[in-house]
Amino acid sequence: xxxxxxxxxxxxxxxxxxxxxxxxxxxxxxxxxxxxxxxxxxxxxxxxxxxxxxxxxxxxxxxxxxxxxxxxxxxxxxxxxxxxxxxxxxxxxxxxxxxxxxxxxxxxxxxxxxxxxxxxxxxxxxxxxxxxxxxxxxxxxxxxxxxxxxxxxxxxxxxxxxxxxxxxxxxxxxxxxxxxxxxxxxxxxxxxxxxxxxxxxxxxxxxxxxxxxxxxxxxxxxxxxxxxxxxxxxxxxxxxxxxxxxxxxxxxxxxxxxxxxxxxxxxxxxxxxxxxxxxxxxxxxxxxxxxxxxxxxxxxxxxxxxxxxxxxxxxxxxxxxxxxxxxxxxxxxxxx
Numbered sequence: 356x357x358x359x360x361x362x363x364x365x366x367x368x369x370x371x372x373x374x375x376x377x378x379x380x381x382x383x384x385x386x387x388x389x390x391x392x393x394x395x396x397x398x399x400x401x402x403x404x405x406x407x408x409x410x411x412x413x414x415x416x417x418x419x420x421x422x423x424x425x426x427x428x429x430x431x432x433x434x435x436x437x438x439x440x441x442x443x444x445x446x447x448x449x450x451x452x453x454x455x456x457x458x459x460x461x462x463x464x465x466x467x468x469x470x471x472x473x474x475x476x477x478x479x480x481x482x483x484x485x486x487x488x489x490x491x492x493x494x495x496x497x498x499x500x501x502x503x504x505x506x507x508x509x510x511x512x513x514x515x516x517x518x519x520x521x522x523x524x525x526x527x528x529x530x531x532x533x534x535x536x537x538x539x540x541x542x543x544x545x546x547x548x549x550x551x552x553x554x555x556x557x558x559x560x561x562x563x564x565x566x567x568x569x570x571x572x573x574x575x576x577x578x579x580x581x582x583x584x585x586x587x588x589x590x591x592x593x594x595x596x597x598x599x600x601x602x603x604x605x606x607x608x609x610x611x612x613x614x615x616x617x618x619x620x621x622x623x624x625x626x627x628x629x630x631x632x633x634x635x636x637x638x639x640x641x642x643x644x645x646x647x648x649x650x651x652x653x654x655x656x657x658x659x660x661x662x663x664x665x666x667x668x669x670x671x672x673x674x675x676x677x678x679x680x681x682x683x684x685x686x687x688x689x690x691x
Contacts, residue, residue, distance in 0.1 A: 358383075358386070358387045358584075358587055358588065358591060358593075359386060359387065359388070360387065360388040361387050361388060361591050361592070361593070362384065362387040362388045362389040362443075362444070362587075362590070362591060363387075363388030363389075364388070365388070365389045365390070365441075365443040365444060366389060366390045366391075366392065366435065366439040366440075366441050366442050366443050366444070367381075367384040367389040367390070367391050367392070367443065367444040367445070367446070367590065368391075368392045368394065368431075368432075368435055368442060368444070368445040368446070368484070369381045369384065369391065369392070369393055369394065369445075369446045369448060370394045370395070370420065370422055370431075370445075370446070370447055370448050370449040370476070370480060371394075371395060371422075371448040371449030371450060371499075372393035372394055372395050372401065372404055372417075372448070373393075373395035373397045373400030373401045373403075373404055374395075374397075374400050374404070374549070374550055375547070375549030375550055375551065375579050376448055376499065376544065376547060376549055376579045376582045376583060376586075377393075377395070377446070377448040377449070378393075378400075378404045378579070379578075379579035379580045379582065379583035380446050380448065380579075380582070380583040380586045380587065381393045381404060381408060381415070382407075382408060382583070383580070383583040383584060383586070383587045384444070384446075384587055384590075385408050385411070385413035385414075385415060386413075387587050387591070389443070389444065390413075390414035390415070390438075390439050391408060391413065391414065391415045391416075392415070392416055392417075392418060392431070392434070392435040392438070392439075393405050393408070393415060393416070393417045393418070394417075394418045394419075394420040394422075394431050394449070395417075395419070395420070395449070396419060396420060396421045396422075396449075398419050401417045401418075401419060402417060404417070405417035414439075416434070416435075416438055418430075418431045418434050418435070422447075422449045422472065422475075422476030422477075422479055422480055423471045423472055423475055423476055423479070424479075425479050428479045428480055428483050429483055431483075432483040432484065432486075432487060436487060441487075441491065442484060442487045442488060442494065443488075443491075443493070443494055443495070443590075444494065444495045444496075444497075444590035445480065445481075445484045445494070445495075445496045445497070446496075446497045446498075446499070446586050446590075447476070447477045447480045447481065447484075447496065447497070447498045447499060448499040449472060449476050449480075450472060450473045450476070450499060450517075451468070451469060451472045451473065452514065452551050452554050452555065453465065453469045453511055453513045453514035453517075454513075455510045455511065456510060457509075457510055457512070458512040461512060461513055465513060466512075466513045466516075469513040469514055469516075469517050470513065470516070470517050470520070472517075473514070473517035473518060473520075473521065474517045474520040474521060474524070477498050477521050477524060478524060481496060481498070481524070481528060481539075484496060485528075485532060485537065488537050489532070489535055489537070492535060492536045493536040493537065494536070494537045494538075495537070495538045495539075495540075495589060495590040495594075496528075496537065496538070496539045496540075497539075497540055497541065497542060497586050497589050497590060498521050498524070498525045498539070498540075498541045498542075499521070499541070499542055499544070500518045500519075500521040500522050500525070500541045500542065500543045500601060501514075501518040501543050501544060502543050502544070502545050502603055502605050502608060502609050503515045503518045504517075504518025504519045504520075504521055504522050504541075504543055504601070505519075505522070505543055505601065505603060505609060506609065506612060518543075521541060522541055522543075522601045525539055525540065525541040525599070525601060526599050526601070529598050529599035530599060533598045533599070538589075538594070538595070538597060538598050539598070539599070540589050540594075540597055540598065540599065540600045540601070540602065541600070541601040541602070542582060542585050542586055542589070542601075542602050542604055543601055543602060543603045543604065543605065543609075544577065544582045544604050544605065545571075545576075545577055545603070545604065545605025545606055545608045545609070546567060546571070546576045546577065546605075546606075546608070547576060547577040547578065547579060547581075547582060548576050548577070548578055548579065549579055552576065570608060570611065570612075571606050571607070571608055572606060572607035572608065572610070572611055573606035573607055575606070576606075577604065577605070577606055581604065582604050585602060585604045589602075
């Protein structure tokens with residue numbers, strides 16, 4: 356299904372639009388016919404992104420905004436309304452990565468830094484967006500979480516907590532405002548070729564990239580445009596029955612994670628690091644565990660199947676009349 360022109364006359368807001376998934380989403384909204392408000396705290400990247408969209412003949416404005424600041428968020432929404440008179444769709448994408456460290460090695464300041472952008476920023480934006488959407492009685496909001504918000508992430512406790520929080524916030528708000536005509540969902544990208552991936556892979560270290568790609572069922576990292584396509588679709592009439600979902604756009608990675616645990620590269624410091632606890636997938640222990648005979652499982656207070664059968668046979672033998680049937684036999688025979 357082509358989405359060209361499907362949002363003509365609509366207005367879309369994208370935060371974190373200076374690069375990566377945010378910029379790709381802004382371009383995709385524009386291609387779908389929407390007027391786009393790009394927001395980012397990086398003025399230089401924001402200016403380049405906005406000009407790039409305008410150069411293709413689309414309507415777009417850039418607004419410098421730090422989503423952790425309620426005043427700036429309110430001003431961002433105000434500029435969108437002043438310029439275009441409405442707000443139909445919003446992609447709350449602004450986010451930051453966290454330092455790779457175990458929980459005890461993560462400082463309180465680092466935790467607060469990550470939560471303030473990744474979770475509080477979404478909270479701030481949603482409140483401002485909802486106020487205007489409620490006036491019109493319609494709208495679509497998509498929040499950017501991560502597969503790190505759907506599973507645990509060793510060495511990424513602050514980041515994972517923030518992204519789990521985004522999903523909880525999305526699902527709760529979706530239930531609160533669906534009846535008012537506002538649909539709220541989330542996308543959960545896997546590993547995507549963005550500036551954040553540069554940090555995670557330590558500037559695309561070949562060994563790290565090789566190990567991470569080996570876990571991908573699709574055999575590669577995703578591209579920002581692939582996430583953007585899902586975001587825009589969620590904001591179109593084609594997704595009018597989609598409410599309260601957190602959609603993994605991850606090339607199948609989540610489906611093959613051992614016990615649904617995501618282990619990104621960590622610093623290797625402290626107990627429980629990857630250096631001391633290698634992945635089951637890498638050591639081949641997972642395959643061995645799957646092929647090993649499993650102990651017979653049973654509910655507490657019951658006996659093994661074989662024992663039950665033996666006891667049942669003994670009871671049946673004791674109850675069966677010897678030397679043929681009798682009047683009090685349990686088996687009723689039909690008259691011949």
